[in-house]
Amino acid sequence: MNKFRWSTFSARRPYLFTLLLLVVCMAVNFVFQPGLFERNTLNSNMRVFLPSILLAAGQAVVVLAGGIDISVGAILSIVNTILVTKLGARASTGRTAELLAFVLVIGMLAGAINGFFIAYLRLQPIITTYATSFLFGGIALAILPYPGGAIPAALATFYRGTTPLGLPLAFLVIFLMLAAWALTQRTRYGRYLYAVGGQPDAAYATAVPVNGVQFSTYVVSGFMAALAGIAITMLTSSGSAGIGDALTLTSISAVVIGGTALRGGVGGVAGPILGAVILGFVRNIISFANVSLWWQTFVNAAIIVVALAAPGIIDLFRRVVYENIKDIPAARRRSAGGHSVPGQRPAA
Amino acid sequence: MLAVILFLASGLLPNGYGSDTSVALAQATNIIRLSVFLGIIAAGQTLVIISGNEGIDLSVGAVVTLTAILSYVIANGNDSRVLPALAVAVLVGAAIGLLNGAGVIFLRISPLVMTLGMSGVITGLILVAQHGNVVGAVAPIMTRIIARPLVFGIPGAIIIWLIFGILMWLLLERTQFGKNLFAIGVNRVTARLSGIDVTRMSVATYALAGALAGLGGFLVVGNTGVVFINMGNSFLFPSIAAVAVGGTLLSGGKGSYWGSMAGALVLTLLTSLLTTMQMPDSVRRMILGGTLLVLISIYGRQRGFRQ
């Protein structure tokens, strides 16, 4: 008999809390920006959020399998710089398509480099992706030393104007990602992710190809970072080698807010996607709430820190409360038949 | 170890600048002087990395910038205000470090995430403080001690660094704090069962690292005489690379400050070589990133699944 138990229901759907947070956020945003749900505003907002959403999805996959990728911002920057320098304003559709495919491959290649060092040479993910973030950042800087560059106007209008079913393009992308993720969760690979993130030694002993799985997550992350780079290029129509720097932290925060713990093995992709949207709305709120321009960076950063700290605070709270209200331990109740004072036992 | 070899190599190179030994000596002195700041900033990083638990401090860049600006503003060209400026720099750094430590230990936030987030907050704070222009100046005594030759023609900075190095060695190898630090870096459970207060040690380590970064900020502004946004950023990555080059295990529990000093020298040498060759910033970054990658490939490999 399957009784409905809230704890198991919510544990298997970690994005529930994130969903709640999203609703709250949108409500607050609405207060400051009454035109929030108008078609154009919504479309424009989602366009801005999309790169972060893509990054967050990729980061979620890596984190789920127990790793982390701090180089996503740099990969995004590389893609951006390549596009604006190689395309220019007058590129043909064919060339555009070629280049778009090319940068996706570049993204996967960058991810493969990360994956090689981490999964096969068994280096620590944090320091490795930190090193590659510098390496990739340098490459981006070499490609485009000064901000500038251009892309065909058609791309920008495509990004701005495409509204499938009258909804923002981002909605379609999110839908596709969620569909892809739902499918993945039902494959063996999906289970491998949770196993490798949850208990890598046990997964290895169970013949899960742990190294291969970890490697693949970095390739996925690189691919998503490249997609995000394409999106941001279409959004801004220009390039800058440092464009991705701030987005790395955003992607990690989105993952944490989305209920996918950094230790791995828990969560999914849906939560982080919502998390990225939430962070986008938060930034909106800050700018619309008449917070002075100078304070905006600080407030945004502070909110990110609070978001990152939230799981820890909740946990701390629970630990402290549990310690203090714990009642007589179960062992006492169990041994109803035994004595606590020793007596002599007769010899055999 | 490798660090020693690199150190020797870096020592040889300045002499390759021609047959005039006095020029070579001047070059070498200059490199060493430039290394001082990275070296002191890397000290805090060394401590945090030794303390284990994936310890790292990504907020040092922002702390350096913040404390440099604070020193600049407080000193304001006034010799008598130098000591208060130094005190504030160190204390502010320590406070930030304390927050880092609290987040890592009590809220169980990974050091990477905590310090990265913190650096964003500090940068935000800097913008808030800086939205007028920053008014201030470096006090002359700072420049005199730090930038100019003090004794035997050796710049004061180098002497400060030497004394600092000895103090760091004392701290790590001849104090209870140091021994406990290595212990918690190797195995927190054993450390606790040996009576070490892991919580207090960890938080103190981050606070100390913050304080040292604050000291670094003070010295940096004393050397350059000017402040600008993001001035601390160029020290962040090299501080980690210096520690790695120096042979300190990134997983914690083993290392030394001499190694980090050698690492700082190597990295500064590398950077100045690249500058001399007129390599753009992009190449510098690529080489730094690549070097760290190579280093950890040699030293940082962890246990594989199959034994």
Next chain:
Amino acid sequence: MTVSLSARNIVKHYGGVVALADANLDVQSGETVALIGANGSGKSTLSKIINGVVALDGGQLLLDGDPIHLSSPQAAKKLGISTVFQELSLIPQMTIEENIWLAREPLRAGLVDARTLRKRTAALLALFEGTFRSSLQADTPISALPPDEKQIIEILKAISFDPRLIILDEATASLDNRQVERLFQLVTQWKRAGKAIIFVSHRMEEIFRVADNYSVLRNGVTVGAGPIKGVSERGLVELMVEKAATTGTMKRDRQMFSAPTDHKLRLEVKDLQTDVLGGVSLQLHDGELLGIGGLKGQGQRDLLLALFGDMPYWGEVTLSGEPVRFKHPNQAIKKGVALVPGERAKEGLLFIRSILENMLAPSWKNYGFPLRMGRARADALKVGASLGLKMAGLDEPVSSLSGGNAQKVVIGKWLLRDPRLLLLDDPTKGVDVGTKAEFYKLLAQLCAQGTAILFYSSDDEELLGLCDRVLVLHDGIIRAELSGTTLTKANLVAASLGASDEGAAAAPGTRPAESVPSQRVQ
């Protein structure tokens, strides 16, 4: 189905330590081979080599007569070799069915076939029907299960793909009577189906019940093999242990000692409770060696940790006459308490640090600022000498020491401080026989000097030979206090199983005896 496996002259090193020097094993369809050996003999290493988790350094594996090279657990699985592990290979956050079928889920059009999965899981769970405490749903997460049920899932996982060779590595460790019974029934079925089984264990009763042949490992070398009918329990023990030390040398000369209860009362515990302990009370005097016995996991570790300040508890503790409640080990250490923990590598040593640093770890405070290294080295050398520590030098990393010597460092760490109350959590586990003998002498010395010792051992012989009194824990409470004439093996074993005055043995949750007593207590 037919299968045969031979392991010939297997060699394995871990760094400088030799785990296997010359291991041999043969097993065929329809038979069960018991792989026997003391702690540290290499049993687990050999089974891990056969399973593909660990790579061998020398020797050969032959499957069905052909040499094979196992590069990973996957390779072993493909050849039909399956293992039930000692340390579980389950993912806690995933459910029972997810774990059983991990990496082998039935697929339909590339996606996991949930219905088939559920059906097959139900079929497997049915094999152990009636032996679970609660009803087991296929979608329960592993983290919600007690250890015995986790072990059963581990077993189900191992047989889910119909393997040809099954390795049971201490698989009965956490199972109760009924579950072991059911497992042995399954083993009989498997043998009939032509499977081969390797049964790694140190439980004599089980070995004699289920095995057809035996193979004994000692210090990494196979020293004996043959049909189980041709050997006695005594014979096996003699093969496992070097001739020199048997129970004889363990007897402590109790006569050299005055009655412990005349001495000062060092420790008094009243009604101590934790999550596992149900209310333990005891008294310990200076110079007394009080033993704690019972099967693993009955609360012994909790008791020691609580006394040392590493575990919160309810109840009262009085040390040296004053009431105490330690919230952190350093408080306990300050009052003269010391703990030698159960897992040497994980809890007792700083592996990559030097021997000197390990020995001085709790004591640096006493050496001033800056630390007087000369004095520290002298003190460490003195303690090392008194323990007979064999090392290359104080600055060598402690990882370079053998198991017995490493344990001496752990003990030395505390002896340096001259503790008044010494707590020991299974200190001779994984220690060679020679070191054990030295250790017993040391304990006797410490008692003579007036140290109060609380000593948990999973080895009944040790408790019998060394202790003045033994408190046997079962299910979180003291089931019996044995001393003098009541301190016998039979009573120990009976109390470990929870037998009480009131009659029949145990409530569910107990396990069969570790060795066969000549009479059973009714």
